[in-house]
Amino acid sequence: MCAEKTDTAPDYKDTLNLPKTDFPMRAGLPKREPAWLDRWAEIGVYDRLREKQGRTPFVLHDGPPYANGHLHIGHALNKTIKDMIVRSHQMMGFDSRYVPGWDCHGLPIEWKIEEQYRKKGKNKDAVPVIEFRQECRKFAEGWIDIQREEFKRIGITGNWPNPYITMDFHAEAVIAEEFMKFLMNGTLYQGSKPVMWSPVEKTALAEAEVEYHDKESFTVWVKFKVAEPAEHKLAGAHVVIWTTTPWTMPSNKAVVYGADIAYGLYEVTGTPEECWVNVGDKYLLADNLAADVFKRARLAEDQYTRVGDVSASDLAGLGLTHPLAGAEGSNGEWDDIRDFRAAPFVTDTEGTGFVHCAPSHGMEEFELYRDLGMLEQVITYNVMDDGGFRADLPFFGGKYILNRKGGEGDANKAVIDKLVEVGGLLARGKIKHSYPHSWRSKAPIIYRNTPQWFAGVDRKLDDGMGDYGDTIRERALRSIDELVKWTPQTGRNRLHSMIENRPDWVLSRQRAWGVPLTCFTKKGALPTDADFLLRNVEVNSRITAAFEENGADVWYEDGFKARVLDGIVNPDDYEQVFDVLDVWFDSGSTHAFVLRDREDGTEDGIADVYMEGTDQHRGWFHSSLLQASATKGRAPYRNVVTHGFTLDEKGMKMSKSLGNTIVPEEVIKQYGADILRLWVAQADYTADQRIGPEILKGTADSYRRLRNTMRFLLGSLADFDEGQRVDAADMPELEQWVLHRLAELDKTVKAGYKSFDFNGVWQAIFNFATVDLSAFYFDIRKDALYCDGETLTARSTRTVLDLLFHRLTTWLAPILVFTMEEVWLERFPGADSSVHLVDMPETPDDWINEALAAKWAKVRQARRVVTAALEVQRAEKVIGASLEAAPVVHVRDVDVLDALTRVPFADVCITSDVQLTGDPSPSEAFRLPEVEGVSVVFEKAEGEKCQRCWKILPDVGTHAHAGTCGRCSTALGG
Structure with missing residues (x-):
């Protein structure tokens, strides 16, 4: 409503109380945001918040990102959610602390240094280990500095000058100390069993370090002849197995069958021109699978016939010969009779109904023969750490399962060719299936029996911390159900299932960059001997003190063993272990050196929140739970919040090859960090989120609409002072209705923030701002604001706008950190002023008026x-x-x-x-x-149009001021 000049009336525009603000319509965020970052650093916002007294601590413990590259969109999503949690709880009255951290040890960084070496033609093994470790440390330091600035640019608050870093000396000392608790409480043991092994990286891997991709594999149907007893009715027939890992055939020690599976004896009655069967051959097969097997062998339905039933009792006690038995040049390697027995894991849903057993390369087979007490008879050591066969293995010595880049090696072909040569193959082919790969090198992995160090999750702990159970597994499961709140609840189900079914934790890695397994083994003792491991409190204290002073590199110094053992035991009687800890043990131990040890940690060493992506149910959530269950007796967290993955606009996984990646830096350059943060708030982070150009345009449009709301508030409050304030009870109904809505929304916003529901918070505020305010309340009250002067309605409106301003800016500050600072400073400029230094206002309960709300509906x-x-x-x-x-x-x-x-x-x-x-x-x-x-x-x-307010009324022109209505004439003093 503004005046329109005519020939008969003066220009009344200057008499209107029009909005006055320099707040720009165009945000210009990419250029302006860095100045606010500098300002927050200059006035020390984070430190000043820590000075507020009497507040209940609230600690979100940061799951450490890896210090080895620029941030991707998943990092931005993750850190922004964390920042919203931290900021919102601070503004709700808590002392909300946030210590950012970095994971620095482990294969990803070591792999980068090795890549540098390879480009230079340099041999890693020729470099002294401490020198190599120092290069890894320097590499991580460089990326920490880069990532720190990239995180700060997104507006993430926290103790950036003093983060936690897993390669700090104190951190390394505590990680070693936590490991030695496993040593002392009896959960640590050395065992030899099949583990996931990366031939490319030459190390064991944890489940969390593995991802699954489609892979084309060779597949073979192999014949084992029934050899014993010679007089048995099935003697001379062949048991057929099927495998997708032909390279495991040289390590075969047995074949197993299902006790409840229906088997038949089948005879070949005819053959095609080219095949590996002969008329009269007899084969033992599961009835459900026989037709498929013969089809693979290229036999037609009329070229074989079932000649007899085969029961479990018929199979019991048979002995089989390996297809390579007696082969010229085999040197008797495979001449032993192969064990043949029933096993619970055999099915007749695919394959042949029989399973070939290489217990060195399969966990189910390993456990079967372990429980039978027969491991010594079936374990082989044919595959070396680089995935090559041992040099003296007949026919296959020096062959590799994978090539140096992780592609198909020559081992599978060599095995298949030899099986064809000796007549051991029934059929062969290829299959495309989901297969485990290292998430670092992206190369396929294998299962390989190798001595490793394990934490026994079912070993009884006698440590006086048995409130939630006596084993790691018991404590972890009870923590999940009794001590932790899950957002979303599905996170509980996923982690519970994993913990319930997981094997013992493989702690050791055969690498150089990490915290070593700080333990010693007695020379000549077996892993099962009581004195195999040196368990000595004073030795442990010496190790911890040395690490605290000089870091974990001292473990590799000449004479270190003698220094820490001297005077306690004879150093010559012990071997020093040089494996390094699983990097998940590092991050799983952070509760000890961050939450427990830092001044900005927690009194009980337990975090209020752990928040990470859903992949961390098998990663950080998982390892932290296992580690703390062993050393604290319970989970190190009270809340676990999980977000999904980021996808492109079509719901596809992002990849450089597809060209559909969204880089945070580019979004910030085009739109500003607040638009990226708003994208996070608009999404339901508990599911997978989509992002792309069109989605970001929609986000920017929502931002502009919200910005217009804030601009109206600023313009209308330019001349507001406390003398204009009106008590709620004296306000017109419309204003009381707005206060009612504010009180409702206050509860919604704070409940949403407390439950980490940022999408719900944003939608509630945005709908209120655009529908209730801009499209309704503001639209109605513009007339009173501009034209009324100092009437009760105008003063009440400005009072309500002031109340709105303080709530909207603080409610939105955790999400739009830069924009709400801009809005705040536009109204409250000052050297020390910041919206991030104030709390969300308390909203009176007596503003709630349901009867009034029903009326105004x-x-x-x-x-x-x-x-x-x-x-x-x-x-x-x-x-x-x-x-x-x-x-x-x-x-x-x-x-x-x-x-x-x-x-x-x-x-x-x-x-x-x-x-x-x-x-x-x-x-x-x-x-x-x-x-x-x-x-x-x-x-x-x-009537006529009032030249000041534009209303058409019968009384226009009858008052002291020409061309005005009675209301406007009064406002003009007439």
């Missing part, structure tokens, strides 16, 4: 009908503005009519006048189907 419904009726007239060019109308509104319901008559309904509808009637509605009246009982007959307003 009816008013708004009726207003919808009037507004829609006027839009028809506007579209038909009958009117240009709603102030040209004075509609007649027919209301059937007496209560609704009464409600409308008790409010300034013309002002609510932004018309110059309105007539309310309970008379029956004429047929030509406008109606909205969804609003029953309200209809509108259009009438034009009568």
